[in-house]
Amino acid sequence: MIVKKYTVKDIKEALEKIRIELGKDAVILSTRKIKKGGFLGIGAKTYLEVTAAIEETEMKRNVEQEKNQIYKLQELLVKNKQPQSSEDLQELKKMMYELKSMISVQRNENEPEWAKLFRKALNFHDVNTEIIDKIIEYVRIKYGQLDFDDENSRFVLSEVFLPFIQTELPEMTGRIMFIGPTGVGKTTTLAKLAAKYSLNEHKKVGILTLDTYRIAATEQLKTYATLMDIPMRIAYTPKEAKLELEAMSDFDLILIDTAGRSQKNELQMNEIKAMVEIINPDYRFLVVGMQYRSTDMEAITKKFSVISPTHVILSKMDETSSYGHFLNVSHFTHIPIAFITNGQRVPDDILEANRKELSIIIAREVLKHAKSG
Known part of the structure; x- marks a missing residue:
């Protein structure tokens, strides 16, 4: 085994030196702060001493592969x-x-055995490959390795996932537009938030639907609006939408429903982009289902990026056993998750996204899979 010590300013500098000299498969054994220079301890600077190691045969193999x-x-x-x-x-x-x-x-x-198990568990939860590589590298730098049988492993994993999850609860005021592909539950999600902020937060809430393609969706929204005693308006053209919004100008919150759009249909994507530009909402919520595969999620978020969504709502958490999208969404979109829905009940089955809670959930599920091998 080849063991080397590095005296550096920070872990980033150490990582660069280790990669150059020992390769990507080197393992960090320990880190500690030391002081150097000065006179009689005065004026000494603090450095980081990092000890790394790699098997000699492994190093030779890596050189040949490169x-x-x-x-x-x-x-x-x-x-x-x-x-x-x-x-x-x-x-x-x-x-x-x-x-x-x-x-x-x-x-x-x-890779060492712990990394293989970790990678397998993350793959099971459909975490994007690039994210998996970054997470494993992060673990190697910060912890050296993972012990899935350690009693603190769930806490450690939740801390590992935390930097890769982005959440934010926006100020729920003004015009909020709900956009996304068909079948993700935009209308039901809108109704849940309408109930939450009208009945619980006592805000003056109005609903505007632009989804005139599906009669069932309009009728469903009418039923919810009537039960909650919330005004609902329908717009068939962009001009009508502007007029209806002006009529609701004194409302605290206006929730705007749209028809589902296929990310593969360029005409539909251009239509929704034009509608967004006309309405000019304060927030644009992209609603996507957690039942989608990672590749589909990437394609959807990429296509819908033309409308510059401000937040993501992950829907249908109750219909999947894969939680990788907690990590994937931030990677694909670089925008925060605002809410997560986990059932059909209005207004109960919706949660405010919290990065600590989401990291705990995925840590629990990934650990369960890693332990099962």
């Missing part, structure tokens, strides 16, 4: 030095992706 990867990359670039068409570019991108996947597989095979 050489092979560089040679393969060079071959690809030579073959595609001057792509003459879009087909050439696509082929180059495909080969680069395959190379990246090959490197990733090689790296994963060389």
Whole structure:
């Protein structure tokens, strides 16, 4: 085993040096603060002493792998030095992706057992691969490794996930527009929030629906509005929407429902973008279902980014056993989660998103899977 000590200003500097000298598979054994310089202890500066190690055979294997990867990359670039068409570019991108996947597989095979178990558990919860790599690297830097049988492992895991989750409860005033694909429960979610802020918070709430495509959705919203004694208006055109909003200008909160839009339909996406520009809401809530796969979630959030959502609502938590989207959403959108729905009951089944609570939930579920192997 090769063991080296590094005296650095911070952990970032240590990590860079360790990667260069020992490679990505090195393990941090310990860290401690030390003082150097000065005279008789006066004027001494505080540094970080980091001890890292790697198996010698592992280090040699990594060097050989890196050489092979560089040679393969060079071959690809030579073959595609001057792509003459879009087909050439696509082929180059495909080969680069395959190379990246090959490197990733090689790296994963060389991981210690705790990292393999951790990766498997995160994969089960459909956490995006890039996030998994970042989380495992974060663990290696901060803790060195994970012991899933330790009585404090759930607490440690929740602390690990915390930096990767972003939540925020916005100021629920003004115009709030609900946008998202079909079947994610936008109308029901809107009704839950209408009840919460009208009945519990005693705000003057109004509802405007632009979803004139589905008669059932309009009737459902009418029923909720009548039961809650909340004014509801319907707009069939952008001009009507502006007039209805002006008529509700003295309301504390106006919740605006829209028809579901397929992220694959460019015409529909352009329509919703135009509607957002006309209405100019204070907040734009993108509602997405937790039952979606990670790849689908990425595609949806990417397409709906054209309307610049301010917050995300994760719906249908009760319909999935996968909690990776707590982490994925922040990675894909860089915007916070505001609410999570976990059932059909109005107004009960909706939660204000709290990053500590979400990190505890996913830590519990990931630990359960890691322990089962």
